[in-house]
Amino acid sequence: MKKEEIPQDLGALGKITGEVCYAVDESGKYTTALSNGWEVKSSALEVAWKDVEQRIVAAREKVNKQQASPVLYFMELRVMDITIVAAYTGFWKWQVKKHLKFAVFQKLPESKLAKYAALFEVSVEELKTMSA
Amino acid sequence: MKLDFQHTQAAHCENGVTTSLLRHHGVNQITEPLAFGIGSGLFFIYIPFMKINNGPAIAFRTQPGLIFKRTCRALDIPVERKKFRSEKEAEHILMECLEAGQPVGCQVGVYYLTYFPKEYRFHFNAHNLIVYGKEEDHYLISDPVMEMATSLSSYELQRVRFAKGAFAPRGQLYYPKEKHAVTNEQMKQAIRSGIKRNVRDMLHIPGPIAGVSGIRFTAKRIRHWRDKLGPQKAGSYLAQLVRMQEEIGTGGGGFRFIYGAFLQEAYAYHPLQELIDISSRFTRSGDIWRSAAVQAAGIYKGRIGSQADFNVMSDYLYAAADIEKQAFQALSKIKWPA
Numbered sequence: 001m002k003k004e005e006i007p008q009d010l011g012a013l014g015k016i017t018g019e020v021c022y023a024v025d026e027s028g029k030y031t032t033a034l035s036n037g038w039e040v041k042s043s044a045l046e047v048a049w050k051d052v053e054q055r056i057v058a059a060r061e062k063v064n065k066q067q068a069s070p071v072l073y074f075m076e077l078r079v080m081d082i083t084i085v086a087a088y089t090g091f092w093k094w095q096v097k098k099h100l101k102f103a104v105f106q107k108l109p110e111s112k113l114a115k116y117a118a119l120f121e122v123s124v125e126e127l128k129t130m131s132a
Numbered sequence: 133m134k135l136d137f138q139h140t141q142a143a144h145c146e147n148g149v150t151t152s153l154l155r156h157h158g159v160n161q162i163t164e165p166l167a168f169g170i171g172s173g174l175f176f177i178y179i180p181f182m183k184i185n186n187g188p189a190i191a192f193r194t195q196p197g198l199i200f201k202r203t204c205r206a207l208d209i210p211v212e213r214k215k216f217r218s219e220k221e222a223e224h225i226l227m228e229c230l231e232a233g234q235p236v237g238c239q240v241g242v243y244y245l246t247y248f249p250k251e252y253r254f255h256f257n258a259h260n261l262i263v264y265g266k267e268e269d270h271y272l273i274s275d276p277v278m279e280m281a282t283s284l285s286s287y288e289l290q291r292v293r294f295a296k297g298a299f300a301p302r303g304q305l306y307y308p309k310e311k312h313a314v315t316n317e318q319m320k321q322a323i324r325s326g327i328k329r330n331v332r333d334m335l336h337i338p339g340p341i342a343g344v345s346g347i348r349f350t351a352k353r354i355r356h357w358r359d360k361l362g363p364q365k366a367g368s369y370l371a372q373l374v375r376m377q378e379e380i381g382t383g384g385g386g387f388r389f390i391y392g393a394f395l396q397e398a399y400a401y402h403p404l405q406e407l408i409d410i411s412s413r414f415t416r417s418g419d420i421w422r423s424a425a426v427q428a429a430g431i432y433k434g435r436i437g438s439q440a441d442f443n444v445m446s447d448y449l450y451a452a453a454d455i456e457k458q459a460f461q462a463l464s465k466i467k468w469p470a
Binding site (some may be wrong): 017018023034044045080081083107 | 424
């Protein structure tokens with residue numbers, strides 16, 4: 001990459017800080033310069049977030065159809081997976097998997113719901129009704 | 133309390149932490165490319181049976197933590213590295229270090245890192261930053277990817293230090309234990325061994341998924357993505373590849389440009405014309421990676437998407453693999469003067 005080819009397409013990070021790029025000058029010597037972002041990679045990031053949004057919508061539908069519990073919805077909303085949810089709440093992975101079932105979730109005691117609510121940063125009421 | 137510490141911005145977080153901490157410890161010669169090269173940072177791996185954020189697990193650099201470890205060892209600087217069970221203990225030890233005048237490198241998770249833009253906050257736990265002081269309830273933070281130094285409240289810092297999930301940092305902190313200068317002779321030796329180890333990592337790891345063969349392996353896979361995954365998911369996979377390659381910290385071109393810069397800086401210590409020539413091969417390889425990213429963007433934005441377009445994408449990777457293979461072979465053949 002030549003120094004004058006360093007892209008300057010203002011991206012999410014570019015508003016906060018420039019990022020260091022390595023590029024060569026006219027004589028072929030390496031130097032650094034700041035980039036404000038590159039359209040190619042900000043659109044890659046957009047793709048990733050679109051995927052996340054789709055997963056959230058799909059999860060919400062599943063919960064509405066009672067095929068999954070709100071834990072699934074909030075897990076997707078917070079971009080987590082079962083491993084991460086288990087690690088933060090202190091449950092085992094197999095427990096989290098069980099709690100993802102609609103019927104099991106309905107019978108969970110308040111204390112366990114509170115753990116999920118704390119992790120997802122919502123109240124227990126919001127957790128139950130997916131209203132966040 | 134604010135330690136006398138110079139914040140410097142770097143392309144990559146671990147390089148940056150390594151460089152800043154070593155400079156603080158009197159290693160004046162060190163720069164980001166040198167730290168990256170001595171730590172044999174350049175790599176490629178595609179782990180087919182693993183998923184990251186529901187996409188392919190691809191890395192363009194070596195495993196987190198290794199650059200710091202290898203660079204310090206090569207320069208004969210002992211390292212202290214601690215992980216913690218208890219959050220209290222973790223904060224206590226951090227404060228002790230600061231009081232002793234020691235800036236500290238910390239491994240953190242990005243998801244709760246408040247000064248990062250929201251778009252970047254996935255559950256990624258191998259970010260690195262330096263804590264260099266505390267004023268009231270705020271820790272002073274030097275994050276190498278940021279232009280300016282910043283700060284985090286003690287709650288915020290605690291939270292990112294104890295982020296959970298893959299690569300959970302568990303409060304991990306690290307710093308060089310001794311302050312001493314490094315001779316140019318040591319630098320020469322470190323550069324040599326860094327290059328040798330990188331040749332090994334890129335050319336001689338058995339199996340198809342790592343090093344140059346890993347790039348070819350990925351190229352082969354990409355040809356099948358469209359049929360196997362469907363256009364949408366194939367697009368998401370390519371987007372993930374581009375993110376790993378170009379996202380903050382790579383200096384562009386999946387670290388290939390940083391490595392090119394390293395070889396040029398190595399020339400100052402070993403005046404061998406080959407180093408300059410091979411450096412330009414890495415520049416070429418980085419350029420090919422960037423063309424590949426542009427091609428991928430065409431696909432995931434839906435502008436193009438035929439099988440022929442996937443084949444072009446795959447051919448870019450084959451081309452990069454060829455160049456890197458020749459470059460590392462050339463590096464392995466260098467006759468180092470005694």
